Amino acid sequence: MPKILIVGGGYAGFYTAWKLEKHLRKGEAEVTVVDPLPYMTYQPFLPEVAAGSIEARHSVVALRRHLSKTKVVAGKVTGISHADKTATITPSVGDPYQVRYDQIVVTAGAVSRTFPIPGIADNAIGLKTIEEAVAIRDRLTANFDKAALVPAGPERDRLLTVVVVGGGFAGIEVFAELRSYASALLKNYPELRFEDTHFHLVEAMGRIMPEVSLKTSEWVLKNLAERGAAVHLDTQVTGAIDGNIELSTGETIPSDLIIWTAGVMANPTVVRGGDLPVEERGRIRARADLRVGTAEAPLEGAWAAGDVAAVPDLSGGGVGGYCVPNAQHAVRQAKLLAKNLVAVLRGEEPKEYVHKNLGAVAGLGIGIGVFQSGKIAIKGLPAWFAHRGYHGLAMPSWERKFRVLWGWWNNFWLGRDIVNLSTVQNPRYVFEEFAARPRPAQPAVTPPAEPREQGKIADQPEKVDAEKAAAAGR
Structure with a gap:
């Protein structure tokens, strides 16, 4: 076979x-x-x-x-x-x-695909795996918990600053989705204000989302600006040591969450x-x-x-x-x-692959999206429904389709789940803290040994006195 x-x-x-x-x-x-x-x-x-x-x-x-x-x-x-x-x-x-x-x-x-930029390998995270996506969500949620405990200032700003590197589809989508998520989180944190959150996207080219028309990409930029997000075009990251994003413009942005989507x-x-x-x-x-x-x-x-x-x-x-x-x-x-x-x-001839791009669709947060197919462009809520409809149907197997659609339906009525499970990376921390451990063995104490003859004499004091008297008489 x-x-x-x-x-x-x-x-x-x-x-x-x-x-x-x-x-x-x-x-x-x-x-x-x-x-x-x-x-x-x-x-x-x-x-x-x-x-x-x-x-x-x-x-x-x-x-x-x-x-x-x-x-x-x-x-x-x-x-x-x-x-x-x-x-x-x-x-x-x-x-x-x-x-x-x-x-x-x-x-x-x-x-x-990354470049040898100081600090990126040590401080940034990608968006190619499910583990990375979960880590990003937990990090941002955990940072909101921490920021609610510290006064307004540089430390709070650092915790609530998100920097995304790369303005392609993946970068724009995660940037816009996280902006939407952060805005939704604020109602559960009365200690924090919208002005405390800072979102920056860094793109080396002069535009974002090359998969769509220039007019559509400009609409996305305008929408992001209205939502309090900053996009740095024609800008490169030159360093990220200790979470301090250094840009080619000379600006430095301290951040606790750096997401790298600049190519594969x-x-x-x-x-x-x-x-x-x-x-x-x-x-x-x-x-x-x-x-x-x-x-x-x-x-x-x-x-x-x-x-x-x-x-x-x-x-x-x-x-x-x-x-x-x-x-x-x-x-x-x-x-x-x-x-x-x-x-x-079976001894037959293979066929050639020919597929014309059907277009591009992106979700930019709850209720906002863009769709581009040729010269046809749809923006806002209709495009968001197109995004979810397309990907909901494209998800392989009916079992997975149903799970995704059911999750969306629940979120529509109940809202997004904001539980932070970052501690799952160290699931034994509570058990280890309170687990009883055996006491360390105490070293055995051995009394100093005495010379054998000296010990015998010490046990017979009368004999010692008699021998002394006899010696004096002689």
């Missing part, structure tokens, strides 16, 4: 395996997915998770629950030798080992650990039919899709001739990849 190895269980990896289960006949192939995490994260929901609008577990899809015919391995693929069709798997527990495959599908996704790069662990061809931007070179290789020479048995792959954009709308790294392309590429892989196994 042919062995299909899928590297990565994110968008493209999950959808590839999901659709392979549908298209493969029983016994036609054996499919294995390798990923260090047991779930797929629906990344468009991360800003809403950070703002408390979606429960974290509802925005992820359990691999083992929804991939019933696929073997799921918790680990990383740290090496690929396609010359002999073997891959090195480093499991979460145990020693690395090698497996053989007949077809490999590389869908390892992307990670945050293909997963370097997989790209650098194999012998598959890589293009100049560090992505695996793929053909329009999603096989690895060039237009003239496909690499037999190797496939790639999603953010880790440089897939030609035949619609003509891509950047540099390639599909941009977003969920829209990753999902559609994965669906076609599954069909093409099955076709190749």
Whole structure:
């Protein structure tokens, strides 16, 4: 039976395996997915998770629950030798080992791309994982608790200052959602005022959200300004030591929450650990039919899709001739990849990937959004409904759709949950504080030893006196 190895269980990896289960006949192939995490994260929901609008577990899809015919391995693929069709798997527990495959599908996704700016690696947090989104929400909520206890001044300002670096879709969405969340929190903190909260977004280019028209992006800037948020265009971060954001304009912004969304790069662990061809931007070179290789020479048995792959954009709308790294392309590429892989196994020809961008939709906080498709632009509440409608339907599996929609419905009537669970990172702190521990053993005290003869004499005082008298008589 042919062995299909899928590297990565994110968008493209999950959808590839999901659709392979549908298209493969029983016994036609054996499919294995390798990923260090047991779930797929629906990344468009991360800003809403950070703002408390979606429960974290509802925005992820359990691999083992929804991939019933696929073997799921918790680990990383740290090496690929396609010359002999073997891959090195480093499991979460145990020693690395090698497996053989007949077809490999590389869908390892992307990670945050940073620059060697002093302090960023130590103080900032990204927005690529569900854990990061939860940490952002808990940090901001915890900072409100702390700020309510200190008087107005530099320390309170630092706690209530949020800095987002990067003005693309991810940066603008999390920036606007957190602004909305902070405004909603204020009614529960009578000690704090709206003027105590400070939101800054730093963008190196002269505009935000290049995915939409300039007119739409200007509307977003105006909306953010009306909500008390500051956007610094044509500005770069030059330092972030001890949480002090230094800008190229000379301004310094002390902050306790720095969120980095300034770009992504293909997963370097997989790209650098194999012998598959890589293009100049560090992505695996793929053909329009999603096989690895060039237009003239496909690499037999190797496939790639999603953010880790440089897939030609035949619609003509891509950047540099390639599909941009977003969920829209990753999902559609994965669906076609599954069909093409099955076709190749059956001796048929694969089809080329062609998809014209349907547009862009973004949520900017409760009741506010933007939608852009060609020259059509919708703003405000209608766009917000379009945002939630699109992503609610795009969430894979009816089980997850229902959980997300049910959460939104509850929040409509009950409001967002503002409980801070940051202490979950150290769940044993109460137990450790009050747990009874055994007393340390006391060292044994040994009396000093006396010379044997001297001890005997001390035990016979009468004999000592008689010997002294006899000596005097002599």
